[in-house]
Amino acid sequence: VSLTMLLRGAMLLRGRVSNGVRWYAAKSLPQRGSAARVGRIAGGATLFSGSSLALLVALPPPPAPPLPVIHCPEPAPRVRRMIEVTLWGFVLGLLVLLAQAPIRSLREWAEHRAVSWLEVGGPTFVKLGQWLATRRDMFSHTACEALSRLHTDVKATFDPKLKAKALRHAEEELGITIDTTHSIGQGCLGQVYMAHFADGRTAVAKVLRPSVEQYLQDDIEILRYLVHRLVRVFPTMKDLALGEAVDIFGFWMNAQADLTVEAKQLRRFRANFANHQTIRCPAVHYASRDVLVMDYVEGNSLSELLRESPRRAFVLDNAAAIHQTLGNMMGHMLIQDNFVHQDLHPGNLILERTDKQDWLPRNKAWLEHMPRWLRATLEVNFPPPTPFNIHVIDAGLAVQMEVEESSFFKDMIKASFAKDPIAAGETAYNLHHRHGRCSERTVPKDFIEDIGGLLLMSVIEVPERTYLSIFPDRHSYMTAGLNEYLDKFLSRFKTHGVRMEPSIWSILCSFALLEGTMRELQTGVNGLQATLPYVFDIRANARAWARGRYAALVYAMSGKPLE
Numbered sequence: 167v168s169l170t171m172l173l174r175g176a177m178l179l180r181g182r183v184s185n186g187v188r189w190y191a192a193k194s195l196p197q198r199g200s201a202a203r204v205g206r207i208a209g210g211a212t213l214f215s216g217s218s219l220a221l222l223v224a225l226p227p228p229p230a231p232p233l234p235v236i237h238c239p240e241p242a243p244r245v246r247r248m249i250e251v252t253l254w255g256f257v258l259g260l261l262v263l264l265a266q267a268p269i270r271s272l273r274e275w276a277e278h279r280a281v282s283w284l285e286v287g288g289p290t291f292v293k294l295g296q297w298l299a300t301r302r303d304m305f306s307h308t309a310c311e312a313l314s315r316l317h318t319d320v321k322a323t324f325d326p327k328l329k330a331k332a333l334r335h336a337e338e339e340l341g342i343t344i345d346t347t348h349s350i351g352q353g354c355l356g357q358v359y360m361a362h363f364a365d366g367r368t369a370v371a372k373v374l375r376p377s378v379e380q381y382l383q384d385d386i387e388i389l390r391y392l393v394h395r396l397v398r399v400f401p402t403m404k405d406l407a408l409g410e411a412v413d414i415f416g417f418w419m420n421a422q423a424d425l426t427v428e429a430k431q432l433r434r435f436r437a438n439f440a441n442h443q444t445i446r447c448p449a450v451h452y453a454s455r456d457v458l459v460m461d462y463v464e465g466n467s468l469s470e471l472l473r474e475s476p477r478r479a480f481v482l483d484n485a486a487a488i489h490q491t492l493g494n495m496m497g498h499m500l501i502q503d504n505f506v507h508q509d510l511h512p513g514n515l516i517l518e519r520t521d522k523q524d525w526l527p528r529n530k531a532w533l534e535h536m537p538r539w540l541r542a543t544l545e546v547n548f549p550p551p552t553p554f555n556i557h558v559i560d561a562g563l564a565v566q567m568e569v570e571e572s573s574f575f576k577d578m579i580k581a582s583f584a585k586d587p588i589a590a591g592e593t594a595y596n597l598h599h600r601h602g603r604c605s606e607r608t609v610p611k612d613f614i615e616d617i618g619g620l621l622l623m624s625v626i627e628v629p630e631r632t633y634l635s636i637f638p639d640r641h642s643y644m645t646a647g648l649n650e651y652l653d654k655f656l657s658r659f660k661t662h663g664v665r666m667e668p669s670i671w672s673i674l675c676s677f678a679l680l681e682g683t684m685r686e687l688q689t690g691v692n693g694l695q696a697t698l699p700y701v702f703d704i705r706a707n708a709r710a711w712a713r714g715r716y717a718a719l720v721y722a723m724s725g726k727p728l729e
Contacts, residue, residue: 247384248391254287265309274308281312285321289378290385290419292316292354296511297679314469314512320352326359328376332456336371340452340459344371353513355422355562361459368462369451372425379423386416410668418508422562429453431561432460438503439558443549444491445498446518446557463557465518472512472686480519480553487552488517489687493696494549495556496680500673501700502710504572508676509563512683516557542702565676569714570597571669579701581618582625591618598664605663613662620658624651625695647685648678 261283264276284295299313326333326346333344344361350370351358355378361369389412397409421427429450436447448461471481481488499506536544574597581589591614598604604613623633623643630640636654637643652674659666684696700706720726 244384244387248388251287251385251388254283258283258287277306277309277312281315282321284316288381288385289354289375290382292320293419293509296354296509296513299511311473314473316354316513320354324357324375326357326373329373329456332454333371333373336452336454336457336459342369342459353560356425360462369459370462372458372460374423374425374456379420382416382419382423386412386419389416411671414668414672418563418565424455425458426453426455428560428562429458429460431564432558434505435507435558435561435564438505439498442494442498444552444555445495446555447561448557448559460559463516463518463559465516465555465557467513468515468517468556468683469512471517472683481517484552484554485687488554488556489684490696491552491556492680492684492687494546496677497546497697497700500567500575500677500697501572502703502706504567504569505564506567506673506676507558507561507564508672508679509560510558510676510680510683512686514558514560515683516559518555518557519553520555521553522551540704542699543704545699546703547705563676565669565672567673568669571673574670575673575697576701578621579625579697582622583698583701585622585626587618587622588614589618590621591615594618594621597670598667601667603665603667605665607663609662613664616658616662617655620651620654624648625698648674648681652678 258280261276261280265273265280267273267276281295284291295313295316299310299316326349333346336342337344340363342361342363344359346359349357349359356372356374359371359373361371363369390409393409393412430453432447432450436449439445439447446463448463450458450460452459471478474481495510574593577593578590581587581593594617595604595610595614599610619632620636622628623636627644633640633643637646652671656666
């Protein structure tokens with residue numbers, strides 16, 4: 167009702183302004199001649215345009231859609247699967263203990279057996295192993311090497327005849343032939359086969375594993391059950407919001423059991439990076455619940471390239487450029503697109519060699535003297551060409567950020583860059599206070615000062631007297647990444663009695679995974695610093711403002727949010 171009244175008032179105001187301009191022009195023009203006529207018409211047009219723009223700016227944004235989270239306060243997992251996971255976990259625990267043995271041969275044997283045992287546990291635990299493979303700060307080099315095999319080569323295979331009907335439908339729909347004699351890749355949820363068009367083009371067909379949805383549902387129910395029991399035994403763990411985190415994780419894992427969802431997200435990423443010089447996504451030709459057919463990408467998996475010892479000369483020579491491209495991907499998704507890939511481990515990235523050359527001489531010294539917004543706009547929109555392309559070949563896990571979440575990251579990074587820890591801390595406090603994450607023992611002033619200082623350290627370099635209050639020495643501070651900062655954030659949130667917003671935690675974890683890949687190429691990487699150019703890019707900010715105002719106008723006129 168208030169929006170309708172606002173629009174009616176605007177229309178009335180516009181009519182009165184137009185009538186007033188006509189009356190005043192008709193009265194004054196005969197007396198003042200053509201110059202007065204032009205001046206009065208220009209003044210009326212300026213007044214009308216200004217009032218229309220003010221109204222457009224004042225329109226409230228459309229309400230954010232609710233996050234589709236599955237809530238289960240009293241989980242009831244299947245007893246049979248519960249017993250299986252319990253016995254499986256017991257064996258895995260023994261292997262992990264053996265992996266700590268002082269004898270090197272026994273330790274390496276136990277690490278490889280533990281990875282193979284993760285495959286026996288099912289798709290949920292394979293996904294966990296894929297994520298842990300990038301945590302070289304937690305595990306040994308040999309353990310991470312063993313876990314990285316899960317990125318592209320999961321040994322637990324299935325007979326493609328079990329999906330014969332779905333494969334036949336894809337072949338008839340596209341007129342292709344899918345070679346199911348052997349797979350070219352195995353993931354936690356499916357297998358990949360080569361496909362051939364009648365005109366000689368090649369593609370790949372991703373086929374979902376049988377009964378994968380039931381496995382995921384059972385495992386998520388078990389995780390809910392364990393979290394539910396842990397919170398009852400240890401009430402302080404409620405501050406970690408583990409139950410809501412499992413709900414979000416379960417929702418997105420279950421979404422991966424439908425390949426039409428992945429096809430939609432691949433098309434979205436392809437459109438988002440359509441104008442990017444280096445980042446690519448394959449075109450989707452066909453999608454059903456069980457089969458996804460898309461372009462075949464020439465190149466090597468980044469996981470395979472990083473596992474090679476010694477590494478190829480091309481990877482060593484272009485390590486800095488690959489690292490910078492991955493950082494650009496992070497900023498592009500977080501700041502510009504508000505659509506974040508949550509599973510960017512090296513196995514989902516293909517490096518294609520193109521040998522493109524940069525013939526334009528570039529001198530970065532003059533960039534230092536430019537205003538921050540101009541420098542960022544040039545860095546984002548006119549990057550130098552690279553001798554490779556990076557293809558994102560899997561998009562099963564992705565999340566659309568809400569306006570509030572996107573604003574949180576932008577405001578936090580801007581406040582940190584302005585060296586204003588109070589503003590950065592207030593950004594974090596206001597978000598969590600609005601969502602009811604604060605407790606009775608939360609002191610706003612202490613929380614804002616503590617978290618604001620830590621946010622400042624995570625984005626820019628601070629003086630020695632500041633970082634020594636958190637880190638033991640300069641080396642620890644300069645090499646700290648998102649994983650280290652996440653641990654410190656969780657500790658301080660718990661100290662102040664604040665539960666971290668699960669959606670923010672989920673996005674930070676997804677970028678910590680990508681940062682783990684970046685740290686394979688270059689040590690001392692901080693992923694949040696890679697987003698700075700996108701925060702100050704004036705072109706992207708103008709487009710985002712225009713999109714937001716257009717969505718607000720559509721909602722004000724129709725009462726429906728923009729699709």
